[in-house]
Amino acid sequence: MNKEYIDGQDLKKLFIGAANYLDQHKDEVNSLNVFPVPDGDTGTNMSLTLKSAVKQILNLEELSVDKVAAAASNGSLMGARGNSGVILSQLFRGLSNGLKGKKVAYIKDFAESFNMAQETAYKAVMKPTEGTVLTVARECADKAAQLSKDEKYISEFLYKIIEYGNEVLNKTPDMLPVLKQAGVVDAGGKGLLVILQGAYNTLNTDEEIEFHETSTGAKTQSQNMNFHKDIDTNDIKFGYCTEFLVNNTDKNPQVFREELAPLGDSLLVVGGDNFIKVHIHTNNPGIVLEKAVEIGELNDIKIDNMRRQHRRLVVTEEEEKKAEENEKEEENLENDEIRKYGIITVSMGDGISEVFKGLHADYIIPGGQTMNPSTEDILNAVNKIKAENIIIFPNNSNIILAAEQAKELSDKNIYVFPTKTIPQGISALISFNEELSVEENIENMKEAIGEVKTGQITYAVRDTEMNGTKIKKGDIIGISNGDIKATGQDVQEVSERLLNDMVDKDTSIVTIFYGNDTEKEQADELAGKIEKEHNDCDIEVIYGGQPLYYYIFSIE
Template structure:
């Protein structure tokens, strides 16, 4: 079969195939995590991001190649999770911009779009690292440009790109020593090649792809009956939709919609505007939006009914009260990503306005972060990601919002807590950000968890199920006993400038376990203050804050 041009229908099928193949191989990609800790989620994040792209494509009423690519870009932008998901969304954004509004595309068009995809992703990362998904994307793009003029068959063209992309992927361990030590290729690069392979398979087999996998990640709602007063709800319909438009005056459009309700969020991307509003007249809002372009992904919920029959995700039943649905307009609002009942309570005590459930293995999406921003009514909003894999999504949400949003790049729960202790609601934003960043620099984070696979790091062999003590990207202690590993880890972490150790103990441990550890630490570090707190975090026996 020879294919010289790809139309929108075929491109749609390619995207669905990419999402399906990513979903089928996500656990293999997760297992490529360099650190053998139970939070390898690159495959999961890329799969969820691609599923979000496909859901947006399925909402299209008509298909041409350019519109399909733009829908994928828009969906991935909102659904991006983790660093790998954000980079994937940027690749799709550049790819869509490269295709513009083309009805059909040939190999030259595809090559140019792949090059713009790579360029866009590189620009989105402050300090690009070679040997990652970026390198694989660039390799594919450069090779595509090289062969596009001589290869006009799209099928052969894609096959050759995939073959070369896998060649680049297999060389990533030579570019990043940490990959070579762990004996793995880059997980993000592997995810990208799975997406390209899935796209290729979909357009060559001719078989229809079942879409059940798209909904496989959606949690079934649990209905909780509560007697909640609904008389105070001024605007009864939560209305959300996307406008396919290149209209750029978002501020003017926002002002026009403001008269119809409150809780208004208007964010724009390449070729779309996403709207969220609470209103009593959803029809009038939709009519106003139709003046700008076609609508899709329309969702209208009766909030009075929802408040009487509260619906939450199965995993969030115990977290219903962890969020404040609204806060009064004030100088500062703080959003924190957190996991664990006890850690949530600590953040509440430190006056966090909105807690987003998430962390290791459950990174919130850009849209989750945007919804939190929308809920917090404050002059200045500070986001604490508390995980290095959430910072890019937080930055992306900030860029999409019209509010004054600041992302403090906290990479752990202890960093988030220290930043909040340094926060002063009476101080101006610049001084607060400076003080909070300084506080982060004074705290060290240590964690005790278990190994999920055999590996070798820095010449040290690690076996599956070993207890390991880590800080940042270093494994400092290995053993079979949680307490012994914790003691060894802290001995290596504590220095002459340290004076306080805070212990957050997680699910699977009892308070007496943590108190026993605390007693031993008090004997070992006589002049230290030792604090024990219930964290309730999964996967990690202990999280330590050392100051």
């Protein structure tokens, strides 16, 4: 289809087509994870982030290129999951900045906005690495600038960008040795090109495109337990849970927050590029909405009468108990006076969550491998806590960027302590002292995580070769310090070899967290063998309940 420009309806269609196409191919992108582990989630994270962008676009009443791009930016910003999702949201943010004021967009406009997109994404990453999605985005932007001088039609322009982008993608293993060693191209770069391909496919069809939304993805603790027990309505001070999004506003979020504060509690007001998202418990949702409509366009309005909510889902006794505990915890958090510290931690597995509760974490976000929480999930947790200082422990390298993005969107005093593993998170919290200053605690926690090593036992999802070791699909693999240290067919045997490799003369404590696919008897047997080999170490066995990983080891 020979189009010289794209209007708002066209751009909406392109985003929907791109989201549907990525959803179809997300498993292919996931399979490009450098480690052949079952938690490759780059495709899933990018897909969920893009779907969040499309949901925002679908709420628009007026379709112009700049409004569609802004909606995509806002939606992806809040829905970003994992490092790949955060980078994608920043690409959309730059794209939106480049298309500001445009009712329609020509090739020259897209070339300029592509360049702003890659610049914005590079700035969002503290230490950009070549051979990643950033490289693919930059090279595609450079190609777009070159093509804009001669190309006339959008279709041919986009086709040539994708063609060149795939050439760049195939070179990423030469830029990043770890990709070459694993025999894969960069997953994020592949995801970006899948998105562009989906847009191109849609551009070349006259058919109506329907958005295919699926229900996969991480949920916060409160989302996972979306049911309520019968309650005494007299206990509810503010009866209406009111949420909405204000688009096309230049209002300062902090000023708007102060205006809404007298109208209720549990108030969350965060802003991005020309948008403000609001959550408030109030007795006057009409007044709140009247104030909001004065500053911009309203979307995603949701009002729940909390006095009439009843449990609609059939749940097991165990789930009901957890829901009740969670409700009590959230009620306690909302009723608490402002404290010096509030702690948020991400956890994988109910046993590990119990450990964090025992270490006085205020709010636990279920997530980690395969289920990275979104920026909005983290912001919702922040909103539950009344404290002068809020410390977030991501406990996964793929959640740190989303936590940092949540920090930027919130007006609270937030510190993201960049724990990359569950053992690091536990060690950091053990060393935490409420009586100390933030700076003293951060220094102590840095020292603590420097003294802990993490080991993980899982299985390979594809054939590969790493560090000269050939790995077959289905093999048991032991990972430590970013390397696969042991492989084999037997979980116990590989676990024993990994632990013996990790434990040294300086080791004093070994903690074994066994997952939901491992029996306690197996964990105890493993502990017994390690104790015989290293009788000067204390060995502790704890139920972790984590998925996909038979064991997580903490070596101190």
